[in-house]
Amino acid sequence: MITFDDMLNEQLQDPEFRKEYEAIQPEMDVIRAIVDARISQNLTQKELSERSGINQADISKIENGTRNPSLNLLKRLADGMGMTLKIEFVPKQQA
Amino acid sequence: MITFDDMLNEQLQDPEFRKEYEAIQPEMDVIRAIVDARISQNLTQKELSERSGINQADISKIENGTRNPSLNLLKRLADGMGMTLKIEFVPKQQA
DNA sequence: CTATTATATGGCATATATGCCATATTACAA
DNA sequence: TTGTAATATGGCATATATGCCATATAATAG
Numbered sequence: 377m378i379t380f381d382d383m384l385n386e387q388l389q390d391p392e393f394r395k396e397y398e399a400i401q402p403e404m405d406v407i408r409a410i411v412d413a414r415i416s417q418n419l420t421q422k423e424l425s426e427r428s429g430i431n432q433a434d435i436s437k438i439e440n441g442t443r444n445p446s447l448n449l450l451k452r453l454a455d456g457m458g459m460t461l462k463i464e465f466v467p468k469q470q471a
Numbered sequence: 472m473i474t475f476d477d478m479l480n481e482q483l484q485d486p487e488f489r490k491e492y493e494a495i496q497p498e499m500d501v502i503r504a505i506v507d508a509r510i511s512q513n514l515t516q517k518e519l520s521e522r523s524g525i526n527q528a529d530i531s532k533i534e535n536g537t538r539n540p541s542l543n544l545l546k547r548l549a550d551g552m553g554m555t556l557k558i559e560f561v562p563k564q565q566a
Numbered sequence: 567c568t569a570t571t572a573t574a575t576g577g578c579a580t581a582t583a584t585g586c587c588a589t590a591t592t593a594c595a596a
Numbered sequence: 597t598t599g600t601a602a603t604a605t606g607g608c609a610t611a612t613a614t615g616c617c618a619t620a621t622a623a624t625a626g
Binding site for chain 1: 504540545548549
Binding site: 420421422432433435436437439440442446 | 601602603604605606612613
């Protein structure tokens with residue numbers, strides 16, 4: 377059966393779609409950002425593990441929110457995905 | 472004497488300017504993002520310390536790159552500034 | 567100059583992230 | 597079903613982030 381998430385993940389591999397998807401999600405959770413990035417690169421946790429040097433088990437935990445990664449860890453993850461990490465502080469609400 | 476940084480910091484308090492400044496800085500360092508956000512809110516480290524519950528000394532260390540903060544810490548900082556934390560993974564280079 | 571505010575630095579105890587292993591669970595294909 | 601890949605979970609040692617204090621240095625104002 378094809379789930380909503382399946383479709384979403386597939387679509388996320390399209391850079392255009394991904395960009396727009398994230399644009400309308402300013403509060404999108406960090407976790408989702410990580411998963412999205414990995415999926416968009418068509419990587420499994422194991423593959424990302426090999427490329428980043430971070431254990432698959434730990435990637436899983438991060439993606440499930442059971443870990444609280446440091447900036448360095450996130451950068452290493454980004455690196456493993458051929459990406460760079462960007463963080464922003466966005467004002468909470470428009471006046 | 473008025474330095475470049477003085478001017479930059481002053482200008483960063485203008486939301487419009489800040490937005491554009493950051494737009495042309497996709498690789499802008501996390502550290503700079505934190506400082507910019509604080510300055511844009513016209514806060515001192517001490518004030519941010521009071522609002523976020525994070526020690527001024529530690530804010531200084533973070534802003535100087537001598538600490539490697541976790542996601543939670545960054546979120547608490549964002550909160551103290553009335554902002555939300557947003558992270559992105561951006562592809563390293565265009566093909 | 568002196569005072570005051572802002573930021574930086576060092577140290578240290580304790581909480582927690584990290585890294586790694588084994589294994590369980592889930593998803594998927596033959 | 598059975599096999600295989602993908603992801604999740606639990607545990608544990610060790611490295612490191614966090615929190616806090618005191619104080620140093622830098623910047624600013626009077």
